[in-house]
Amino acid sequence: MIPRALQKLIFCATQGESTSELSDQEIAAVKDVWARARNGDVGTKILYALIEKKPSFAVYYGFDSTNMQEMRKSETFIAQAKRIQDFLDTVVASLGTCPDSTIHHMANRIGQIHYYKGVNFGADNWLTFKKVTVEQVIAMQKKASMFSLTPSKDFVVTEMTLESSRSAIERGCLYTIGWNKLMAIIIREMKRGFLQEAQRNCRDDSSTGTEDQ
Numbered sequence: 001m002i003p004r005a006l007q008k009l010i011f012c013a014t015q016g017e018s019t020s021e022l023s024d025q026e027i028a029a030v031k032d033v034w035a036r037a038r039n040g041d042v043g044t045k046i047l048y049a050l051i052e053k054k055p056s057f058a059v060y061y062g063f064d065s066t067n068m069q070e071m072r073k074s075e076t077f078i079a080q081a082k083r084i085q086d087f088l089d090t091v092v093a094s095l096g097t098c099p100d101s102t103i104h105h106m107a108n109r110i111g112q113i114h115y116y117k118g119v120n121f122g123a124d125n126w127l128t129f130k131k132v133t134v135e136q137v138i139a140m141q142k143k144a145s146m147f148s149l150t151p152s153k154d155f156v157v158t159e160m161t162l163e164s165s166r167s168a169i170e171r172g173c174l175y176t177i178g179w180n181k182l183m184a185i186i187i188r189e190m191k192r193g194f195l196q197e198a199q200r201n202c203r204d205d206s207s208t209g210t211e212d213q
Helices: 004-009 024-040 040-053 056-061 068-073 077-093 102-116 122-137 161-213
Strands: 147-149 157-159
Touching: 004 040, 024 040, 024 077, 024 122, 024 161, 040 056, 040 068, 040 077, 040 122, 068 077, 077 102, 077 161, 102 161, 122 161
Parallel strands: none
Antiparallel strands: 147 157
């Protein structure tokens, strides 16, 4: 049901230019990181790290976390990890081609779904999800080597040039900035969807109570 909703949202036939809270450079950096991360089973890594940091998430999702390795092999864990990765995959694919409202709708819907699943996230839990996701996605990048080995007879180790080192640092910063901004948008809209649904149900309950009197 969720994938179908996401598929519908991704077809954003917009007129004019797409607008985004991320710059073109940040979008390119996010996509560059994701191109590697998506092939590294990052959804599983995110979910596993999330439960390691916050065991209460295992309860939310109905996992038995007494044996973490066995939990990781369970069908429910694998399915949830796939949902996380599919969601991020769809979000990243929309960047630069659809307006941010597409991401807002998707994240908003996820927030609503979490409300009905009884996942009562406090501020700390939202921030943990954001932090874990950014860390795991960025960790999938190959670390730039600090040295370059030249095949000379003396096996001389040459240092990276200052310029290439600076470029690598700048790219790393852009990756982190881009993903932090993207996850901030996602979390903001998930919270909005969660709270809107909670408020709507609260009003419905109040109306029902009034009618019964």
